[in-house]
Amino acid sequence: MIITTSGRPGKNALINLEKAKAHFPDAIYAVRNKKSIRHLIDQFHSTILVAGENRFELFSRDSDEPFFYHPNSASFRIKRLIKGEQDPLVSAAGLLPSDRFLDCTAGIASDALVVSWYCTHSVTAVERSKEVAFITGEGLKSFQHNNASITAAMRKINLIHCDAYDFLKKCTEDEYDVIYFDPMFSKTIQSEGISGLKQIAEYEDEYLLEAVREAKRVARRRIVFKDHFRSKRFIELGFEQIVRPSTKQHYGVISLEKTSLN
Structure with a gap:
């Protein structure tokens, strides 16, 4: 799995990044550098965990929509x-x-x-x-x-x-x-x-x-x-x-x- 940040990470995103790194010590950290999520998926052939300001999003190689927490129904x-x-x-x-x-x-x-x-x-x-x-x-x-x-x-x-x-x-x-x-x-x-x-x-x-x-x-x-x-x-x-x-x-x-x- 690859861990990265949102496009323009703020303070909370960087805090969330450290949480993700600690929880997934074997994951690879990729500097975003304005690259799209699809670019990172194609580059690493892996799922991408994005540490954002207010939530985490997980992008898989087979879906255009990320998984993130919300109350749903x-x-x-x-x-x-x-x-x-x-x-x-x-x-x-x-x-x-x-x-x-x-x-x-x-x-x-x-x-x-x-x-x-x-x-x-x-x-x-x-x-x-x-x-x-x-x-x-x-x-x-x-x-x-x-x-x-x-x-x-x-x-x-x-x-x-x-x-x-x-x-x-x-x-x-x-x-x-x-x-x-x-x-x-x-x-x-x-x-x-x-x-x-x-x-x-x-x-x-x-x-x-x-x-x-x-x-x-x-x-x-x-x-x-x-x-x-x-x-x-x-x-x-x-x-x-x-x-x-x-x-x-x-x-x-x-x-x-x-x-x-x-």
């Missing part, structure tokens, strides 16, 4: 909750404000942000890709939303760079009330805001079955899974699919009958 979903409307994930999870929630596939952390706003406890979010975990994690620390409660919810998310299965194996029994999986869909859905993520996300399902099995030990009440409505993974992984008319995104649930922690 979480903002209007939270605004609906504020109005007293329902959120599909909150409903599918049977979420309680006191629940401890683990997101095993954080990505841009939109779902984790909704849950963090809804629940009183901090939310744990695990991301397998080091680049995605870095950009999302830094965004959650620095992004200033015009709604103070959404900014506060961002700060409550503990984002960890780790494989979900490895993380779950280290958890204690019933450590979380609800565990959530949202891997890249088995079928493509066009979604504004994540096109840059699709090029760099890790798609492997190698440990997904084992991770779900481990989640049954770690979750106290429910495991939730999101995928394309035609996906066979609901059946393969043992989830009861919740049909949502007029949408291609469906949730599946595994309800666990366990005693209370009292």
